[in-house]
């Protein structure tokens with residue numbers, strides 16, 4: 001790989017994303033976990049249902065399972081022959097003019113024509129009356145109507161959600177084969193950074209980025225090796241990267257990737273490995289180093305907290321998802337009408353923090369936040385989407401349609 005620093009030196013955002021993904025090798029090793037511990041983990045093989053769900057036809061309502069009737073006179077009358085609760089087995093088959101008192105989920109007696117809700121029934125001792133004959137099969141849940149036996153029910157590459165876990169439980173799966181977690185080494189550089197819980201000296205600020213990134217990595221089910229705050233010193237950074245590359249699949253650093261006198265990250269990367277690129281035509285997030293240290297993938301995120309979060313979402317999360325065997329998830333994207341003018345200079349692809357809402361006509365409207373400074377992390381907290389503005393475009397005028405995307409669930413803000 002070569003350093004890409006000609007002309008503006010900035011790689012278009014889409015090319016940067018493509019180059020990153022081309023360098024990622026999906027994980028192939030897997031482990032077996034109990035279903036209850038598999039939330040968020042990525043399935044290593046398709047799961048085929050060993051059974052029908054529901055396993056038997058059953059009642060969808062509390063009411064009466066009606067037997068056959070030859071009578072067309074209304075109200076129709078039936079004699080109650082037994083009561084069946086969920087989990088019990090009916091003992092009697094239904095003959096003409098007979099019915100069974102039945103509960104939701106209970107197995108149907110033989111010869112059931114339909115189930116009628118108890119609210120539609122008048123009962124007197126063991127006789128029920130209904131005003132009309134229901135449609136054949138009404139209020140009956142068919143065997144296999146949710147899941148058919150032998151069908152692939154959750155596919156390899158799926159990151160298991162709470163609902164996936166429930167679906168697997170419904171077919172009796174106790175353990176699942178999932179890809180091993182990705183090991184991510186995390187380091188933040190900056191002599192000005194102080195650890196939370198310590199008092200700030202003049203010129204210091206608290207390390208924010210390692211907290212955001214560590215939390216998001218945990219949400220992505222990565223194993224995090226947190227190296228904490230590293231001094232702006234080429235030797236210290238080099239030593240840390242040398243150690244981290246023997247331990248991790250991915251190294252993520254924050255800060256020190258720009259052109260300042262204390263920006264040593266890409267120098268260390270170039271000494272130890274290959275720098276693929278270190279400037280991307282995106283805003284925020286122009287200084288962004290990507291490369292490899294032997295087999296370890298390296299991401300050098302910019303120090304500004306917003307730039308670090310946006311580049312993490314746009315360029316690092318797809319790489320993590322790919323490495324952990326998942327198909328990278330496209331963030332939900334919509335068209336919305338700009339409520340106000342949105343300032344934009346041509347040159348970089350903008351990811352502006354914005355707020356969308358639905359107006360009284362049901363139209364999706366969006367406004368960009370006025371504070372777009374890369375140091376203002378609360379701007380992400382106030383936003384519910386990013387306005388996506390292509391590199392060449394200029395100001396968006398009120399009434400123009402633009403694309404917006406939601407934040408990744410690992411970063412979703414709520415204020």
Ligand SMILES: Nc1nc2c(c(=O)[nH]1)N[C@H]1C(S)=C(S)[C@@H](COP(=O)(O)OP(=O)(O)OC[C@H]3O[C@@H](n4cnc5c(N)ncnc54)[C@H](O)[C@@H]3O)O[C@H]1N2
Nearest residue numbers: 188190207208209210255256257258263286302303304307
């Ligand atoms: N002459 C130029 N200066 C800068 C350029 C440029 O192109 N030419 N790019 C600017 C942009 S855009 C960004 S983004 C930043 C990124 O610089 P670095 O990645 O080298 O980051 P630092 O200089 O270390 O820090 C930038 C900023 O962020 C604060 N910071 C750093 N780490 C953390 C942390 N863990 N938690 C909270 N805040 C952090 C740091 O104190 C600085 O204020 O460069 C611009 N400059």
Ligand code: MOO
Nearest residue numbers: 284285286307374
């Ligand atoms: O790339 Mo910077 O992120 O505009 O502050």
